[in-house]
Amino acid sequence: MESITKNRQSSGTLRAMIERAYGADRVPTGEGWASELGHGWFNVAYRIRLRDGAEVVLKIAPPPHVEVMTYERGAMSTELATIGLLREHTSVPVPTVDFADRSRELCDADWFFMPYVDADNLGIVVESLSMAERDACMEQVGAANREINSLRGAAFGPLDGPGDPSWRRVFTGMLEDVLHDGERRSVDIGWSYDTVREVVAEHAGSLDEVTEPRLVEWDLWDSNVMVRDGKLVCVIDHERAFYGDPLIEAGFTGIQLAAFGDPTAFMRGYGHGELTGTQQVRRRLYGLYLMLIMVIETVYRGHADTKQYDWARPHLDEAMASLGRTRR
Numbered sequence: 001m002e003s004i005t006k007n008r009q010s011s012g013t014l015r016a017m018i019e020r021a022y023g024a025d026r027v028p029t030g031e032g033w034a035s036e037l038g039h040g041w042f043n044v045a046y047r048i049r050l051r052d053g054a055e056v057v058l059k060i061a062p063p064p065h066v067e068v069m070t071y072e073r074g075a076m077s078t079e080l081a082t083i084g085l086l087r088e089h090t091s092v093p094v095p096t097v098d099f100a101d102r103s104r105e106l107c108d109a110d111w112f113f114m115p116y117v118d119a120d121n122l123g124i125v126v127e128s129l130s131m132a133e134r135d136a137c138m139e140q141v142g143a144a145n146r147e148i149n150s151l152r153g154a155a156f157g158p159l160d161g162p163g164d165p166s167w168r169r170v171f172t173g174m175l176e177d178v179l180h181d182g183e184r185r186s187v188d189i190g191w192s193y194d195t196v197r198e199v200v201a202e203h204a205g206s207l208d209e210v211t212e213p214r215l216v217e218w219d220l221w222d223s224n225v226m227v228r229d230g231k232l233v234c235v236i237d238h239e240r241a242f243y244g245d246p247l248i249e250a251g252f253t254g255i256q257l258a259a260f261g262d263p264t265a266f267m268r269g270y271g272h273g274e275l276t277g278t279q280q281v282r283r284r285l286y287g288l289y290l291m292l293i294m295v296i297e298t299v300y301r302g303h304a305d306t307k308q309y310d311w312a313r314p315h316l317d318e319a320m321a322s323l324g325r326t327r328r
Contacts, residue, residue: 004302005062006044007109008036014046016106017058021099021113026050039121039223042075042239047116055116056098061109069293069300070177074160075239076110077102081159082238085215089151092144093234117234123223133230135265138222138251140232142269145220145249153213153243167245168207175200175289182296189295190313191320196292199323206281213243221250247279248286256280256287256322259315284322291316 009017014034018027028034028051037045037057046058061076062068068075086094100112122141126134155163156170164170179193189196217224219240226234251266255275267273275283294312303309320326 003042004066005042005068005300007060007063007066007107008044009060009107013107014048014058017101017111017113018048018050020101020106022050022056026052026054039124042072055118056113057095057116058111058113060107060111063108067300069181069297071174071240071293076112078159078241079237079239080112082215082217082241085151085159086148086235086238090147092147093232094238095234095236117226117236119226119228119233121223122225122227123221125227126222136230137225137227137232138265139269141220141222141225142251142266142271144232144235145217145246145251145266146270146272148217148220149214149246149249151215153215156213156243158242163213163243166208167210167213168204170244171207171248171285171289172200172204175285175292178289178292178296181300182292185296185299187296187299189292189316191316195325196288196320199320199325200285200288203281203285203323206278206285207245209278210245210282214246215241216244216246216249217241218244218248219250245282245286247275247282248289252283253287253290256284257291257315257318281323284319288316288319288323291319 011034015027028049033049034046037047043059043061045060048056048058050056059076080097080100083094083097086092087096095114095117098113098115100110102110104110122137126137129137153163155161155165156167157163176197179196182189183193217235217238217240219237220235224235224237225232226236251270252263252272253260254263291312295309295316298306298309298312317327
């Protein structure tokens with residue numbers, strides 16, 4: 001996907017990064033040793049073949065002069081911390097970090113290398129799978145997501161703090177950050193921003209039921225899952241993790257927003273039964289949060305076309321309607 005947040009670098013800079021990470025004897029020569037992986041929406045990622053034939057992936061954070069949404073600041077640090085937590089405390093397959101550099105000496109942003117995962121991106125191949133194959137994969141995603149959510153935090157909020165014992169304060173603060181981002185860039189969300197705030201305040205009491213901070217990925221869509229021969233082999237892209245309510249996870253989104261797909265197989269793998277009334281209210285708030293981001297981020301990404309905006313705007317209306325607010 002095209003985005004102004006993608007911090008592309010010259011072949012000379014890429015070679016310098018490779019030398020720092022792997023040594024001069026592994027720096028490739030000639031042409032054709034680097035190709036951009038274009039499926040991501042935020043960081044630029046390169047598939048690189050080293051001189052000895054080993055394949056790796058280089059991820060580079062956005063350039064500092066490009067404004068990102070508030071919740072995206074420091075995203076690469078979050079990803080590195082999340083990978084470390086999952087590798088140490090779970091059996092969920094995640095990448096190995098070969099080398100990370102935050103010095104800003106070779107380029108103007110953080111970057112890291114990891115081994116290339118020789119597998120299929122589930123988000124790309126899912127349409128070619130039978131329903132049974134797709135459900136089997138999503139059951140595995142659900143089980144992995146539950147294991148991720150088993151990790152407890154000391155407080156709600158970002159991995160590096162500051163934390164807060166109140167999920168209501170943290171989540172409403174997260175949503176307020178998104179609204180401020182939209183107002184700052186005068187994004188037309190189709191609603192008065194204060195109307196959205198009123199709707200959130202009316203239902204915020206449902207958040208008080210959440211008292212135990214759990215590690216959540218939030219961005220664990222099928223496009224961040226690598227599969228091979230019907231088996232989950234790696235979960236990638238961990239930059240949006242935080243300590244919160246597991247029900248905010250992407251796999252549950254289809255419960256209220258049908259456009260995101262039937263969540264039955266995911267929930268079966270996760271081991272989650274039918275939602276209570278209060279849980280359903282929270283899920284509606286989380287759907288609203290997601291749709292606000294999907295509308296507002298189009299401006300921050302500098303999208304040349306309106307495809308995502310045009311798709312997301314009606315679903316933002318749907319999220320508002322699920323919380324009892326419709327247009328007159």
